Amino acid sequence: MTAVEEVPLSAAGNPIGFGSMRRVEDARFVRGQGNYVDDVNLPGMLHSAILRSPHAHARIVSIDASAAEALPGVVAVITGKILEGIPRPSLLGDNFAWMPTLSYDTQAVLATDKVRFQGQEVAYVIAESRYIAKDALELIDVEYEILEPVMDAKRALDAGAPIIRDDKGQTDNSITDVHGNKTWESGNAESTAAAIAAAKADPNCVVVTQEIMYPRVHPAPMETCGSVSYLDKVTGQLTMYTTTQAPHAHRTVYAMVAGLPEQKIRIISPDIGGGFGNKVPVYPGYVLSVIGTIVTGKPVKWMEDRNENLVSTGFARDYHMTASIAATKEGKILAVDVDVLADHGAFNGVAQPTNYPAGFFNIFSGSYDYPDAHCKVTPVYTNKAPGGVAYACSFRITEAAYVIERVVDCLAQELQMDPADLRLKNLLRPEQFPYMSPTGWEYDSGEYEKTMRVAMDIAGYDELRREQAEKRAKGEYMGIGISFFTEGVGAGPRRDMDILGLGMADGIELRVHPTGKAQLRLSVQSQGQGHETTFAQIVAHELGIPPEDIEVLHGDTDNTPFGLGTYGSRSTPVSGAAASVVARKVRDRARIVAAAALECAPDDLDWELGRWYVKGDRERGKTIAEIALLSHSSLELPEGVEGHLDATAVYNPPNLTYPYGCYICVVDVDPGTGQVKIRRFIAVDDCGTRINPMIVEGQVHGGLADGVGMALMELIAFDTDGNNLGGSFMDYLLPTAVECPDWELGETVTPSPHHPIGAKGVGESATVGSPAAVVNAVIDALSPFGVRHADMPLTPANVWRAIQGNAIRVDMAVE
Amino acid sequence: MEVTITINGTPVTSEIEPRTLLVHFVRENAGLRGTHWGCDTSNCGTCVLWVDGSPVKSCTMLAAQADGHEVTTVEGLEQGGVLDPIQQGFMECHGLQCGFCTPGMMMTGRWLLDNNPNPSEAEIRDCISGQICRCTGYKNIVASIQWAAEHPATSEVTA
Numbered sequence: 001m002t003a004v005e006e007v008p009l010s011a012a013g014n015p016i017g018f019g020s021m022r023r024v025e026d027a028r029f030v031r032g033q034g035n036y037v038d039d040v041n042l043p044g045m046l047h048s049a050i051l052r053s054p055h056a057h058a059r060i061v062s063i064d065a066s067a068a069e070a071l072p073g074v075v076a077v078i079t080g081k082i083l084e085g086i087p088r089p090s091l092l093g094d095n096f097a098w099m100p101t102l103s104y105d106t107q108a109v110l111a112t113d114k115v116r117f118q119g120q121e122v123a124y125v126i127a128e129s130r131y132i133a134k135d136a137l138e139l140i141d142v143e144y145e146i147l148e149p150v151m152d153a154k155r156a157l158d159a160g161a162p163i164i165r166d167d168k169g170q171t172d173n174s175i176t177d178v179h180g181n182k183t184w185e186s187g188n189a190e191s192t193a194a195a196i197a198a199a200k201a202d203p204n205c206v207v208v209t210q211e212i213m214y215p216r217v218h219p220a221p222m223e224t225c226g227s228v229s230y231l232d233k234v235t236g237q238l239t240m241y242t243t244t245q246a247p248h249a250h251r252t253v254y255a256m257v258a259g260l261p262e263q264k265i266r267i268i269s270p271d272i273g274g275g276f277g278n279k280v281p282v283y284p285g286y287v288l289s290v291i292g293t294i295v296t297g298k299p300v301k302w303m304e305d306r307n308e309n310l311v312s313t314g315f316a317r318d319y320h321m322t323a324s325i326a327a328t329k330e331g332k333i334l335a336v337d338v339d340v341l342a343d344h345g346a347f348n349g350v351a352q353p354t355n356y357p358a359g360f361f362n363i364f365s366g367s368y369d370y371p372d373a374h375c376k377v378t379p380v381y382t383n384k385a386p387g388g389v390a391y392a393c394s395f396r397i398t399e400a401a402y403v404i405e406r407v408v409d410c411l412a413q414e415l416q417m418d419p420a421d422l423r424l425k426n427l428l429r430p431e432q433f434p435y436m437s438p439t440g441w442e443y444d445s446g447e448y449e450k451t452m453r454v455a456m457d458i459a460g461y462d463e464l465r466r467e468q469a470e471k472r473a474k475g476e477y478m479g480i481g482i483s484f485f486t487e488g489v490g491a492g493p494r495r496d497m498d499i500l501g502l503g504m505a506d507g508i509e510l511r512v513h514p515t516g517k518a519q520l521r522l523s524v525q526s527q528g529q530g531h532e533t534t535f536a537q538i539v540a541h542e543l544g545i546p547p548e549d550i551e552v553l554h555g556d557t558d559n560t561p562f563g564l565g566t567y568g569s570r571s572t573p574v575s576g577a578a579a580s581v582v583a584r585k586v587r588d589r590a591r592i593v594a595a596a597a598l599e600c601a602p603d604d605l606d607w608e609l610g611r612w613y614v615k616g617d618r619e620r621g622k623t624i625a626e627i628a629l630l631s632h633s634s635l636e637l638p639e640g641v642e643g644h645l646d647a648t649a650v651y652n653p654p655n656l657t658y659p660y661g662c663y664i665c666v667v668d669v670d671p672g673t674g675q676v677k678i679r680r681f682i683a684v685d686d687c688g689t690r691i692n693p694m695i696v697e698g699q700v701h702g703g704l705a706d707g708v709g710m711a712l713m714e715l716i717a718f719d720t721d722g723n724n725l726g727g728s729f730m731d732y733l734l735p736t737a738v739e740c741p742d743w744e745l746g747e748t749v750t751p752s753p754h755h756p757i758g759a760k761g762v763g764e765s766a767t768v769g770s771p772a773a774v775v776n777a778v779i780d781a782l783s784p785f786g787v788r789h790a791d792m793p794l795t796p797a798n799v800w801r802a803i804q805g806n807a808i809r810v811d812m813a814v815e
Numbered sequence: 816m817e818v819t820i821t822i823n824g825t826p827v828t829s830e831i832e833p834r835t836l837l838v839h840f841v842r843e844n845a846g847l848r849g850t851h852w853g854c855d856t857s858n859c860g861t862c863v864l865w866v867d868g869s870p871v872k873s874c875t876m877l878a879a880q881a882d883g884h885e886v887t888t889v890e891g892l893e894q895g896g897v898l899d900p901i902q903q904g905f906m907e908c909h910g911l912q913c914g915f916c917t918p919g920m921m922m923t924g925r926w927l928l929d930n931n932p933n934p935s936e937a938e939i940r941d942c943i944s945g946q947i948c949r950c951t952g953y954k955n956i957v958a959s960i961q962w963a964a965e966h967p968a969t970s971e972v973t974a
Contacts, residue, residue, distance in 0.1 A: 022907065023909065025914070026906045026914075027906070029914030030889075030898070030903075030905050030906055031889070031890070031902070032847070032849015032889035032918050033849065034849075034915075038842075038848075131832065221915075222851070222861050222913070222915040223915045224853075271913075273914070273915030274912075274915060274949045274950060276949065306853065307855070528911075529912070530912070695909065698951060702949070702951055705953065728855075728856050728858070729856055729858035729947070730858060736943075736946070736953070737941075737943050737953040737957065740953050742954060743952060
C-alpha cells in the first residue's frame with residue numbers, strides 16, 4: 001500500500017497491481033478511433049437545433065414558426081406551447097414544458113411564459129440536416145416584451161426588484177430549499193460571533209474582514225453537450241447516446257420526466273470529451289432530443305455549439321463571500337466566519353448531494369486547528385443561466401478552499417508574518433486525526449506539515465524569499481503564493497447524502513471467465529480519467545491476474561450496475577472501493593473452490609498474489625486462472641457453494657475521504673502593464689494510495705491549468721442588459737501551453753484508513769487548491785503597493801487597477 | 816457543387832452545399848471522425864488537420880476551398896499498421912486524457928517535428944498555443960512531442 005512496495009510485472013510489462021502503466025484507452029484515441037456522441041450516426045437519423053432567447057428577461061408575446069415549418073427539409077418545430085399540450089403521466093408535473101432540476105426546483109424545457117436568461121431554450125427544430133435545422137432557427141419569429149433583468153446578485157433581494165420566478169408564485173428572488181429554508185447555516189454562530197467580538201476587544205488579537213468574490217466561470221469541456229435519442233415505437237425501447245457523467249442517474253431522471261418505463265430506457269455514454277461537472281445535470285436539449293424521437297419516430301441528434309455550451313449549460317461558482325478571521329497577534333487562528341451571497345441563476349439547477357444545499361462549502365474551516373467557525377449562505381435567483389456546482393469544484397469545496405486560503409493570507413499581511421509560518425503554526429497535527437471540524441466534518445487522515453515541508457523544499461522557499469527581497473529593492477515585483485487545501489470527496493455515505501432521493505452507493509460486477517480472464521462492470525463513467533486502466537489495476541492488485549486480462553466496461557446502463565456516476569472525485573473513493581470489495585469476494589470464493597480441489601479446508605489455505613496455496617506447503621496451490629476453470633468444472637463443491645467465481649457488490653462509503661495538498665506558485669508581475677507571468681508552480685498532493693502514479697500526476701496537471709485559467713483569465717461576466725460577455729472562446733479565455741508553466745510535482749502518501757486500498761481520489765484536488773496559490777502570489781507581488789486583495793480573474797487590466805487602488809467589480813461590465 | 820478532396824491519399828468526391836465546412840466534409844462525407852469539432856471560432860484547434868501538408872483549423876475553412884487539394888487527418892498518421900512516433904509518444908507520456916483534442920495536437924506536433932526535428936520546449940509550447948486541452952495542463956503533451964523527437968524511428972506494430 002505504500003509507494004515502495006514491490007509490484008510484480010505481467011508478461012506484457014504491466015504492474016500486477018499499482019504502478020504507472022500506459023493507458024488501455026489510448027490505443028483508440030491516438031488513432032482517431034474514439035467514439036464520441038457526435039460520432040454516432042444511426043440509420044434515418046434527423047438533426048436538431050435550439051432557438052435561444054436573445055434577452056435575459058422578457059415575456060413571450062407570440063411565436064410564429066410557420067416560415068420555419070415551410071422550409072424544405074424541416075420535419076417539425078416544437079415550442080413550449082406544444083409541450084404544454086403533451087400530457088405527462090408522471091408525478092413531476094402534468095406536461096412536458098417544465099422539468100425537475102436535480103435540486104428540487106423546476107426548469108423550463110422550452111419557455112412558455114417568459115424567458116429568464118439569455119440563451120434560454122425557446123423553440124426546437126428537427127430537420128434532415130444540421131445546416132437546415134440552423135437555417136430554420138432564423139425563420140422563427142418570436143415577439144418579446146422586454147422586462148428589466150436582475151443581473152446583480154447583490155440587488156436581487158432589493159424591495160422592488162423584478163420577480164424572476166413568478167411561475168412559482170414567488171414574491172421575491174429568494175431560493176427556498178426542500179426544508180423550507182431561505183438561508184443555510186453551518187457551524188456555531190454564537191460561539192464564532194463571541195470569539196470574533198472578543199478578539200476585536202483584545203489588544204493582543206486582530207480581526208481581518210475581506211470581501212472575496214469567486215466569479216462565474218464555466219467548465220468548457222472540449223466536447224460540447226449533446227445526445228442521439230431513438231425510441232423504437234414497436235418495442236418501446238428508448239436508446240440514448242448522450243454526454244453524461246452519470247448515465248444511471250440520468251436514466252432514472254428520464255423515467256421520471258418522460259414517464260417512460262425505466263427498464264425500457266438504455267443510456268449509453270460513450271467516449272466523453274471532458275466533463276468537469278458540465279455533464280452532470282439534465283439539460284433541456286437532452287430532453288428535447290427524446291421528445292424529438294417521440295414526435296418523429298426517428299433517431300434525433302442534438303449537439304450544441306460552443307456558444308450554446310458557454311451561455312446555457314452548467315456554469316460554476318458565482319459566490320460573493322465576506323470572510324472574517326480572528327487571531328492572536330502571534331498568529332494563532334481563533335475563529336472564522338463567512339457570509340455568502342450565492343448566485344444560482346434563473347433556475348436552481350445545482351447537482352449536489354447534501355441536505356445542506358451549498359454542497360460541501362461548509363468545509364471552509366480548512367486545514368487549520370481552531371475551535372469556532374460559522375458560515376451563512378443566501379442563495380438568490382438572477383437572470384443568468386442555471387447551475388453553480390461544476391468545474392471540478394467538489395461540490396463547492398473550491399469556493400471554500402479559496403476563501404480560507406485567501407483570508408489566511410490577508411491575516412498574514414495584517415500580522416506582517418510570512419504566510420508559510422502562519423500556516424505551519426495552525427495546521428492540524430497528525431495526532432488530531434480522525435479530526436472533527438468545527439462544522440462537522442470528520443477528516444480521515446493527514447500529515448499536513450510533512451506535505452507542506454516537501455512543497456517548501458521543492459520550491460526552495462527561503463531562497464525564493466531572499467530573491468524576492470533583492471528584486472523588490474530593484475523595483476521588480478515577484479510574488480510567492482501558498483495554498484494548503486483539504487477536500488472531502490467520495491460522496492457519499494447513504495445516510496447523509498443523496499441526489500433526488502437516490503443514495504450514493506455504487507454497484508459493481510466482476511465476471512471471471514473459465515480461462516481466468518475477467519470483465520469488470522462499473523457504475524461510474526470516465527471522461528478521460530482512465531478508468532479502463534486504473535480499475536483493472538485495482539482488480540489485478542486484489543486477484544493477482546494481469547491488468548491486461550481484465551476488461552473494464554462502463555457507460556452503458558444495460559451492461560453495468562446502478563451507481564450515481566463520476567464527479568466530485570468520487571470514482572476512486574466509491575467505485576474504486578467497490579472494485580476492491582468485489583475482487584475480494586471473488587478471492588474468498590476462489591478459496592473455497594481451491595480448498596475443494598486441494599482436498600483441504602479453506603482455512604488451511606494462504607494467499608499470495610494470484611494463488612491460494614496450502615499452509616506450510618507452498619508448492620501445493622492453485623492460481624486464480626486454474627480455480628476459475630475448476631469453478632466451472634464437475635469438481636464437487638461444499639454444500640451451498642454454487643460454482644463460478646462471478647460476484648457483485650454495492651459500496652456504501654462509511655465516510656468521505658480527505659485528500660489534501662500544498663501548492664506554491666511563483667509569479668512575476670509587470671506593474672506597468674499588469675501582466676502576470678507564472679514562473680513556477682509546485683504541487684504536492686496527498687491523495688492516499690496512488691493506483692497509477694502517471695495518471696494521478698496527469699489529473700493534477702489538468703487541475704493546475706484550471707487554476708491558472710480561473711485565477712488569470714476565465715470569466716463569465718454580464719452587462720446590465722443581461723448580455724453574456726463570455727459566450728465564445730474569443731471572449732472566454734482558457735489557458736494554453738504558453739500560459740502554463742512546467743508543473744513541478746511532489747507527493748506524500750497518507751492512506752485513507754477506511755478505504756479498502758487507502759485511496760482518496762484526486763481528480764478535482766488541483767482545481768480546488770490552485771487558484772488561491774496563484775492569487776496569493778499575485779497579491780504578494782503587489783503588496784508593496786498596499787494591495788491586500790483583488791478578485792479573479794487577475795487580467796492585466798484588473799491587476800493594473802488594483803495597483804492604482806482602483807479595483808472594480810469583475811463580474812459586471814464596466815459602464 | 817461537386818468537390819474532390821484527396822484525404823489520406825484517397826480521393827473523396829461529393830456533391831455538397833458551397834457553405835459546407837471542411838471539418839463537416841471530413842467527418843460526414845468522408846466518414847473520418849477522428850477530426851473533432853470544438854468551437855466554431857478557430858480558437859480551440861480540436862479540428863486541426865493538414866491541407867497540402869500544413870496545419871489548418873478545418874472549422875473555419877470551406878470544403879470548397881480544399882477542392883483539388885490534399886488533406887491529411889489523424890487517420891493518416893498510422894502507416895501500414897505502424898504507429899507514427901507522435902502517436903506512440905502520446906501513449907508513452909500520458910499526453911492525452913479524454914482524447915478529444917488529441918488528434919489536432921498530434922497533427923500539429925507531427926508537423927512541427929517535420930519542420931524542426933529538435934524543437935526546444937518553448938518552441939513546442941508556442942507551436943501548440945493555438946490549441947486548447949482541458950485535461951492535461953499541457954506538460955505531458957509537450958513531453959509526448961519531445962518523446963517523438965527523441966524516437967524518430969521508433970514505432971509500434973499494430974496487432
